[in-house]
Amino acid sequence: MKQNQEKSITDILTNMNTNVSPTERVVSATAGGALLAYGIKRGDTFGILLSIVGGGLALRGATGHCQVYDAMDIDKGEAPTNKRLANKKSATYQNGLLSGKVHVKKSLTINKSQAELYAFWRNFENLPKFMAHLESVKTTDGNKSHWVAKAPMGTTVEWDAEITSEQENERIGWKSLEGADIPNSGVVEFKPTTNRGTEVKVTLTYEAPGGALGAMFAKLFGEEPSQQVYGDLYRFKSLMESGEVISVEGQSSGREPQAKKAAA
Amino acid sequence: MKAVCWMGKEDVRVLNVPDPKILNERDAIIKITRTAICGSDLHLYNGYIPSMMQGDILGHEFMGEVVETGKGVSNLKQGDKVVVPFTIACGxxxxxxxxxxxxxxxxNPKPEGQETAYGFAGSGLFGFSHLMGGFAGGQAEYARVPFADVGPIKVPDSIEDEKVLFLSDIFPTGFMAAENCNIQEGDTVAIWGAGPVGQFATKSAFMLGAEKVILIDHYQDRLDFAKANNENVETINFDDTEVHDKLKDLTGGRGPDSCIDAVGLESHGTTPDAILDRVKAAVFLATDRPHALRQAIFCVRKGGTVSIPGAYGGFMDKFPIGAAFNKGLTFKMGQTHMQAYMPKLLAAVEEGKIDPSFVISHRLDLSEAPTAYDSFNNLKNDWRKVVLKP
Structure with a gap:
């Protein structure tokens, strides 16, 4: 029992078994961070106490692990989260840190017919209109295409791809050819519903630059592959349903350098 | 142009900012002729809504004249007089x-935030935080209006601005709150919050056939104002009257058939639950203070409806689920589905069934926005509804 209480901070940080639910983690991290900051700002004894509590809450939110819950044998971590985490872990360890395959699967329902969605996607030159990281795709002959994607620090990566399987209105599969900077493959499937539009499912697999470690670093900078694919799919939906991808880039605000107090 | 910018908690300033531009094909640019401050703007002002950024342009109740349209907008032209709904929708x-x-x-160009917080994202809203899309608002000289072919409603040039301005939010919001009560012959509707939405919910409940409306608040002037503007309105000031007993008194012991919470997440109150809410919100252990909502759930009759137009953003404590379950209640809530209500409510204004300008208490220049926010926030008895003129 005593040993249990004397866990070092390293033990706590490396104990990644979540037992706190995702919602609670967000609340815990936010509230904890605020308390920590407020406590430090106060600087008095009460402030120090507050920052200790706040730090604990923030840590609990960040790691998803609550020492108190642990002591009380409570596990509120959601099963899917744990499962995802377990999958990610096994991918990291099985494939080695520097040669990981990234595998992403995402679905969205789009209020358009199967045929319309299929036709738009089948013309690969349309893909950069909603895939944020693509600069261009050129069809070189019926089944082959040349892809150019944006890479960090203003560079680009390029590859050739070919369609590997195709069922009209239902499914398109493609794969990069030999010599690609980032070997990758993808499948998009279009499945009609009774009256809710078409379910679109995208599955992508690619060799992340820098392997799984690279993917982890990318994630730190907000470039998580699954989020990227989801964002692309979301833009595809908006483009097909509303004809545009709504944006707030370039709108007015009081943050612009030229903003200044109006002469009242 | 001049725009009212959120600079931090209880800090709004009128700044010179760049004029808005067309950013999407279905956009229009509106030259604003009238704009208003909403009670929900005070949630932003008081720092209750997360994801505000310094410099965000506020305001979601506005109207004006079309000055430019994108290629995708064919139903509007330069010079059209329009009222803009606060919810942005693709159609x-x-x-x-x-x-x-x-x-x-x-x-909503930034759905991830709401997906994380709520599971799925709602529509974009003007001037209401980055969780709601981060759109620049309409307390300014000009505004960019996305999906302009679906949102703004054309109004006749002959009609005064002040009669139609509130089609942008509070009239449809009060109306939807009343419609959500599914009012039947002989119904009594109790409404918490005698602010502008409560005032419009009162009028709307009568338009939809309610026999009696009971309004609950502790700003006596606002209660008196409702009495002066409607027949068959009873009022309860919760500072000096026990609400549940009084509601039973006024309904022959049955309780109101439906209850409307037109207060939202900053509910005032002096009972122990309300005080505990304040403490918890102050130390970030909860975000919403739902005293009025709890009381509405407690007071509504068995099998009744609780309708919530008041805004909520996060988490609440001690939700009386036992009362809700065992009385078999129905709950209806949400941001207003504006575009569904604007045409018929414009018709009601044109037919003279209602003049929404009754609710206005103050008219100021846009440049006086900081004073307007401060007064509206602190002097609720007098400052009922503020209209700003750019």
Whole structure:
């Protein structure tokens, strides 16, 4: 029992078994961070106490692990989260840190017919209109295409791809050819519903630059592959349903350098 | 142009900012002729809504004249007089096609925030934080209006601005709150919050056939104002009257058939639950203070409806689920599906059934916005509804 209480901070940080639910983690991290900051700002004894509590809450939110819950044998971590985490872990360890395959699967329902969605996607030159990281795709002959994607620090990566399987209105599969900077493959499937539009499912697999470690670093900078694919799919939906991808880039605000107090 | 910018908690300033530009083909630029401050703007002012950034342009109740349209807008032209709804909606997605405009799939350019917080993202809103899309608002000289072919409603040049301005939010919001009560012959509707939405919910409840409306607040002037403007309105000042007993008294012991919470997340109150809410909110252990909502759930009759137009953002404590379950209640709530209500409510104004300008208490220049916010926040008895003129 005593040993249990004397866990070092390293033990706590490396104990990644979540037992706190995702919602609670967000609340815990936010509230904890605020308390920590407020406590430090106060600087008095009460402030120090507050920052200790706040730090604990923030840590609990960040790691998803609550020492108190642990002591009380409570596990509120959601099963899917744990499962995802377990999958990610096994991918990291099985494939080695520097040669990981990234595998992403995402679905969205789009209020358009199967045929319309299929036709738009089948013309690969349309893909950069909603895939944020693509600069261009050129069809070189019926089944082959040349892809150019944006890479960090203003560079680009390029590859050739070919369609590997195709069922009209239902499914398109493609794969990069030999010599690609980032070997990758993808499948998009279009499945009609009774009256809710078409379910679109995208599955992508690619060799992340820098392997799984690279993917982890990318994630730190907000470039998580699954989020990227989801964002692309979301833009595809908006483009097909509303004809545009709504944006707030370039709108007015009081943050612009030229903003200044109006002469009242 | 001049615009009212959120600079931090209880800090709004009028700044010179760049004029808005067309950013999407379905955009229009509106030259604003009138704009108003909403009670929900005070939630931003008081720092209750997360994801505000310094410099964000506020305001979601505005109207004006079309000065420019994008290539995708064919139903509006330069010079048209329009009222802009506060919810932005594409008109094409499943939700828009089922008249659930405020949960449009395609109008929030930053859906991730709400997906994390709420599971799915609602529509974009003007001037209401980055969680709601981060759109610049309409307390300014000009505004960019996305999906302008679906949102703004054309109004006749002959009609005064002040008669139609509130079609942008509070009139449809009060109306939807009343409609959500599914009012039947002989019904009594109790409404918490005698602010502008409560005032419009009162009028709307009568328009929809309610026999009696009971308004609950502790700003006596606002209660008196409702009495002066409506027949068959009873009022309860919760500072000096026990609400549940009084409601039973006024309904022959039955309780109101439906209850409307037109207060939202900053509910005042002096009972122990309300005080505990304040403490918890102050130390970040909860975000919403739902005293009025709890009371509404407690007071409504068995099998009744609780309708919530008041805004909520996060988490609440001690939700009386036992009362709700065992009385078999129905709950209806949400941001207003604006586009579904504007045409028929414009018709009601044109037919003279209602003049929404009754609610206005103050008219100021846009440059006086900081004073207006401060007074509206602190002097609720007198400052009922503020209209700003750019």
């Amino acid at each position: 094409n997605c499943f939700f828009c096609q089922h008249e659930m405009y405020s949960v449009c799939d395609n109008s």
